[in-house]
Amino acid sequence: MNIFWFIPLHGDGRYLGTSQGARALDHHYMKQIAQAADQLGFGGVLLPTGRSCEDPWIAAASLIPVTERLKFLIALRPSTISPTVAARQAATFDRLSNGRLLVNLVSGGDSGDLAADGTFLEHDQRYDHAREFLDVWTRVLSGETVDYEGQHIKVRGARQLFPPVQRPHPPIYFGGSSDAAHDLAAEKVELYLTWGEPPEEAAKKFEDVRKRAAKFGRKVKFGVRLHVIARETTQEAWTAADDLIKHLDEETIAKAQTSLAGMDSEGQRRMRALHGGDRNKLEISPNLWAGVGLVRGGAGTALVGDGETIAARLKEYEAIGADTFVLSGYPHLEEAYRVAEFVFPHVELDTNLTSQHSNSVSPIGEVMGNDLVPKELKVSQS
Numbered sequence: 001m002n003i004f005w006f007i008p009l010h011g012d013g014r015y016l017g018t019s020q021g022a023r024a025l026d027h028h029y030m031k032q033i034a035q036a037a038d039q040l041g042f043g044g045v046l047l048p049t050g051r052s053c054e055d056p057w058i059a060a061a062s063l064i065p066v067t068e069r070l071k072f073l074i075a076l077r078p079s080t081i082s083p084t085v086a087a088r089q090a091a092t093f094d095r096l097s098n099g100r101l102l103v104n105l106v107s108g109g110d111s112g113d114l115a116a117d118g119t120f121l122e123h124d125q126r127y128d129h130a131r132e133f134l135d136v137w138t139r140v141l142s143g144e145t146v147d148y149e150g151q152h153i154k155v156r157g158a159r160q161l162f163p164p165v166q167r168p169h170p171p172i173y174f175g176g177s178s179d180a181a182h183d184l185a186a187e188k189v190e191l192y193l194t195w196g197e198p199p200e201e202a203a204k205k206f207e208d209v210r211k212r213a214a215k216f217g218r219k220v221k222f223g224v225r226l227h228v229i230a231r232e233t234t235q236e237a238w239t240a241a242d243d244l245i246k247h248l249d250e251e252t253i254a255k256a257q258t259s260l261a262g263m264d265s266e267g268q269r270r271m272r273a274l275h276g277g278d279r280n281k282l283e284i285s286p287n288l289w290a291g292v293g294l295v296r297g298g299a300g301t302a303l304v305g306d307g308e309t310i311a312a313r314l315k316e317y318e319a320i321g322a323d324t325f326v327l328s329g330y331p332h333l334e335e336a337y338r339v340a341e342f343v344f345p346h347v348e349l350d351t352n353l354t355s356q357h358s359n360s361v362s363p364i365g366e367v368m369g370n371d372l373v374p375k376e377l378k379v380s381q382s
Contacts, residue, residue, distance in 0.1 A: 009056060
């Protein structure tokens with residue numbers, strides 16, 4: 001199991017929908033989260049994109065020298081940049097980080113957000129554009145000299161002189177719930193990500209992408225994007241979930257839901273349908289809570305519980321084919337430690353991507369009286 005964490009480029013805090021307990025994002029705080037994830041055993045971190053975020057590529061580049069093995073899953077909107085410029089950017093990042101780049105392709109999202117960046121393509125056109133983008137991007141990074149004339153993209157004599165460390169190119173992650181998105185995932189990407197729907201719904205999406213990929217003679221890996229609220233007991237976790245939204249009023253929820261309803265994203269529609277804006281219907285599956293989606297776009301569900309319970313829910317997704325989990329939680333610095341302390345002892349992490357000390361914050365804990373070492377707590381390993 002490969003577990004990633006999240007760098008909150010839009011800011012962080014203890015509560016949703018309020019400035020109370022909010023934290024401004026600066027480089028010092030980003031560095032704290034990245035270094036915690038690096039040391040605790042997370043396989044990488046996701047850096048999101050959008051007008052509400054700091055630029056993910058610049059932010060990630062600033063974190064290369066302060067981390068050691070952490071991979072950077074960086075969001076890339078193909079409609080906002082030339083594929084050759086994006087290839088040059090990716091190759092440079094991959095070399096400077098010694099092969100630690102992963103690319104999260106973001107074709108959809110908020111149409112208003114996209115329009116503000118100069119993208120006016122209709123829903124399915126964005127995926128057609130992304131396909132052409134990847135045609136050029138992957139071929140250039142593979143060392144080809146490319147002449148290409150598509151409906152949306154045209155290049156002549158495109159080359160990448162300095163290759164990436166990862167060959168033929170850094171892996172591409174991608175999410176989307178529409179037919180157009182599933183077609184693109186099946187044809188072009190290495191790993192398909194879904195937001196945290198109930199396992200039975202996620203399984204249907206995985207199977208659909210799997211069947212479509214087989215038509216191309218391909219196999220696609222799968223992952224799930226979730227928030228998490230981990231505590232020592234499940235009761236404490238549910239109390240923390242209630243606290244996270246305790247400052248939300250109905251007016252704020254209604255405004256956020258109206259804004260989210262204006263998106264043409266099938267994934268966002270599915271997130272909204274899980275709760276319908278009703279804060280009394282938020283546990284949509286055992287330990288799967290949709291409270292985050294009341295006001296936050298994108299991933300809107302969280303796993304809530306003690307470490308063993310959350311691990312059991314992750315294994316349910318693992319059983320349907322997911323081997324990668326991109327997690328986040330509020331505040332992101334503290335929740336990273338909680339996940340490592342409460343959840344990691346109950347899952348088998350990918351040892352190729354984690355450090356040798358990934359299953360504990362300290363080998364022994366605090367020594368008592370300058371001499372006494374705490375007794376070892378026996379925890380079942382999977």
